[in-house]
Amino acid sequence: MKDGNFLKENNARHMWHPMAHPADSLTNPPAIITGGEGVRIRDVDGHEAVDAVGGLWNVNLGYSCAPVKAAIAAQLDALPYYSTFRGTSNDQVIELSYMLRDFYGPDGLSRAFFTSGGSDSVEICLRLARQYHKIRGEAGRTKYLSLKKGYHGTHTGGASVNGNANFRTAYEPLMPGCFHIPAPYTYRNPFNETDPEKLAQLCLNALEDEIAFQGASTIAAFIMEPVLGAGGVIPPHESFMPGVREICSRHGILLIADEVITAFGRTGSWTGSRHWGVQPDFMATAKAITNGYFPFGAAMIADHVVETFENDKSGAAAIGSGYTYSGHPVGAAAAVACLKETLRLNVKDNAAERGTELYEGLKRLAEKHDIIGDVRGGHGLMCAIELVADRASKRPIDKATGLKVQDVAYQNGTMIRVSGPNIILSPPLIISKEDIAVILDGLDAGLSAV
Numbered sequence: 001m002k003d004g005n006f007l008k009e010n011n012a013r014h015m016w017h018p019m020a021h022p023a024d025s026l027t028n029p030p031a032i033i034t035g036g037e038g039v040r041i042r043d044v045d046g047h048e049a050v051d052a053v054g055g056l057w058n059v060n061l062g063y064s065c066a067p068v069k070a071a072i073a074a075q076l077d078a079l080p081y082y083s084t085f086r087g088t089s090n091d092q093v094i095e096l097s098y099m100l101r102d103f104y105g106p107d108g109l110s111r112a113f114f115t116s117g118g119s120d121s122v123e124i125c126l127r128l129a130r131q132y133h134k135i136r137g138e139a140g141r142t143k144y145l146s147l148k149k150g151y152h153g154t155h156t157g158g159a160s161v162n163g164n165a166n167f168r169t170a171y172e173p174l175m176p177g178c179f180h181i182p183a184p185y186t187y188r189n190p191f192n193e194t195d196p197e198k199l200a201q202l203c204l205n206a207l208e209d210e211i212a213f214q215g216a217s218t219i220a221a222f223i224m225e226p227v228l229g230a231g232g233v234i235p236p237h238e239s240f241m242p243g244v245r246e247i248c249s250r251h252g253i254l255l256i257a258d259e260v261i262t263a264f265g266r267t268g269s270w271t272g273s274r275h276w277g278v279q280p281d282f283m284a285t286a287k288a289i290t291n292g293y294f295p296f297g298a299a300m301i302a303d304h305v306v307e308t309f310e311n312d313k314s315g316a317a318a319i320g321s322g323y324t325y326s327g328h329p330v331g332a333a334a335a336v337a338c339l340k341e342t343l344r345l346n347v348k349d350n351a352a353e354r355g356t357e358l359y360e361g362l363k364r365l366a367e368k369h370d371i372i373g374d375v376r377g378g379h380g381l382m383c384a385i386e387l388v389a390d391r392a393s394k395r396p397i398d399k400a401t402g403l404k405v406q407d408v409a410y411q412n413g414t415m416i417r418v419s420g421p422n423i424i425l426s427p428p429l430i431i432s433k434e435d436i437a438v439i440l441d442g443l444d445a446g447l448s449a450v
């Protein structure tokens with residue numbers, strides 16, 4: 001490894017960071033992470049911290065998952081790559097598809113289309129939704145509806161259904177025909193409604209209104225995260241997603257669950273859709289499917305959609321989408337090993353228990369620190385606190401304050417992620433009670449510094 005000074009200098013000079021201003025790495029050099037073990041990461045200066053971010057919501061099994069490393073090494077020896085485009089397949093991807101059929105059986109999803117990550121999975125769901133309607137002779141169904149505050153990745157389709165201006169404005173005009181409705185975000189919403197159930201109903205009414213305005217026969221799909229993640233961890237009332245499902249079904253609109261974060265146990269249930277008792281028509285997954293050990297994802301497809309495609313006699317169902325790395329054998333081997341570990345360790349139950357401890361701990365911190373305007377969580381290991389300069393006006397903190405909290409927390413042994421006014425906490429699902437306490441202490445120190 002190059003020495004620390006070389007790495008720091010050349011990071012600033014030659015590397016552009018995603019989701020950052022290019023000048024930021026000069027003024028605010030990043031922690032250069034060079035090691036990881038269990039739920040801890042280590043930087044180039046030898047400083048260690050509990051990773052309360054879980055990589056980027058993906059490292060559910062931590063950084064030392066021996067069976068996954070062994071599976072990857074074995075597959076690199078056996079076959080490092082072959083395509084799964086029409087005409088060839090590989091043993092690993094078939095085993096994985098078979099396992100995913102069982103895993104997603106309760107969600108009514110029996111078929112997998114493999115990708116290289118979350119944005120890719122979203123894109124495939126959006127595309128196949130339009131194609132589904134064309135096969136059925138409803139070619140006019142081309143529009144997409146989604147939630148403000150929703151995050152659906154970086155590709156143009158996903159960015160078009162994204163509901164956060166930060167990820168859109170610089171790249172507009174995006175795809176036409178995408179419309180957004182208010183999110184069930186109790187802390188800030190256009191209705192000034194603080195009751196989660198009433199707010200859910202108001203948002204469902206807004207969805208009905210938008211469908212009436214656009215015309216149901218022009219809409220292909222509604223896409224939503226079961227718990228909004230990057231938008232600041234916004235769990236809806238339990239009536240919301242079932243309400244969306246009912247409205248979509250009544251209007252012939254497909255429901256795409258973007259479970260890039262929530263699939264594989266993060267909410268305390270195996271999937272976010274199952275958490276709310278909903279079966280979507282498509283599910284975008286990625287992240288924890290390989291726990292960060294390999295870039296990989298899957299768009300899962302509902303049985304009735306599969307039937308529509310397979311029964312087509314016109315040729316309209318031929319898939320004109322695919323990635324070079326769709327069904328990559330090393331990624332598939334990693335995913336098989338991850339899924340076995342995920343099930344063996346039953347990480348969803350630990351996510352539920354530790355998630356409750358984290359959420360309760362954050363509520364205690366809110367009693368101590370006025371800077372905390374809102375505490376969100378209660379559904380597994382997905383929590384956030386929203387920081388405000390002033391509780392009465394809910395004026396968001398400035399950027400420097402968030403960075404200071406992050407810095408001091410890190411110096412105190414906790415890596416957290418600041419996203420706008422939100423501090424997002426999504427540690428590995430294998431985390432212990434003791435390490436939840438470490439996270440809360442580190443955060444407490446960070447909050448005390450501002």
Ligand code: PMP
Nearest residue numbers: 117118119151152153258260261
């Ligand atoms: N959808 C959701 C809900 C996500 O959280 C993310 C990533 N954070 C994506 C899509 C995009 O995934 P990727 O970054 O792997 O392309």
